[in-house]
Amino acid sequence: VAGGLARRKTFIAQQQQGDSLIVDAGNNTAGTRAWELLELDYILRGYKEIGYDAVNIGAREAELSAGKLKELAATYPFLTSANVQDTTGGPMFPAYRLVTMKSGYRAAVIGVVDDTFLPDEIGEGVRIAPPEQAIAAVLPTAKAEADFIVLLAFAKEQTMKSLADQFYEIDAIVGGDVEQPSGEAVAANKSTLVYVTDKGKSVGKLDLRYIGGQYVAEKNAITMLMENIADDSKIAALVNELHQKQVENNYPTKKDDED
Secondary structure, eight states, rough: OGGGGGOOOOOEEEEETSSSSEOOOOOSSSSSSSSHHHHHHHHHHHHHHEEEEEEEEOOTGSSOOHHHHHHHHHHHHTEESSEEEEEEEEESSSSSSEEEOOTEEEEEEEEOOOOOOOGGGTTTTTTEHHHHHHHHHHHHHHHHSSSEEEEESSHHHHHHHHHHOOOOOOOEHHHHHOOOOOOSOOEEEEEEEEESSSSTTTEEEEEEEEETTTTEEEEEEEEEETSSOOOOHHHHHHHHHHHHHHHHHHHOOOOOTTO
């Protein structure tokens, strides 16, 4: 239901004991204007209500100022990014989220965004480190703490495949900056690669099983979100509250597809 709120790329990764992760590859804001930031806040509040384990910082979020990003980091601890930094190279978000699931199985969820930005596409006080450099820096610690490594990558498919080729330790990659959802999970090195389109049109569910020393995709399902999906009462209340604030502030309440 929250997919109706967000332009998002969401997957539930599930392994053989029945453990699951709910994650998002990023790019949840439409921009930096006041009404877009209001909407972003409600999207993230919805994610918190649903129980998201990790939400990546995407290209649109990287357009926000360092001050705004630090404010989001303090409010929503599930946000993660290994390569969105301040101009000194200091982190603004945890490089990864360590999630202990009900069986005791631990997953490290690392977030990165592609660094192919023009100077005017990055927010004030923000620096984007090369994703491969950021992953290399954090992966040894994450691997020591976790049983399973997930990379959230807001990047093109070829970039995601390249990262999989460089880092055999990554078990699954969830993206990304793509035009169409992945009908079938893609095997890349030791990783399973999946992605969903943005604008809240669909969500995905990836089922993984540990076979022969690595995780293998059993099923990758894409669900298109329609207007007639029954509302969750708490999420519906957030949507109604957002709409009321939009009206009170004379903010746009409807957008075309480009928005």
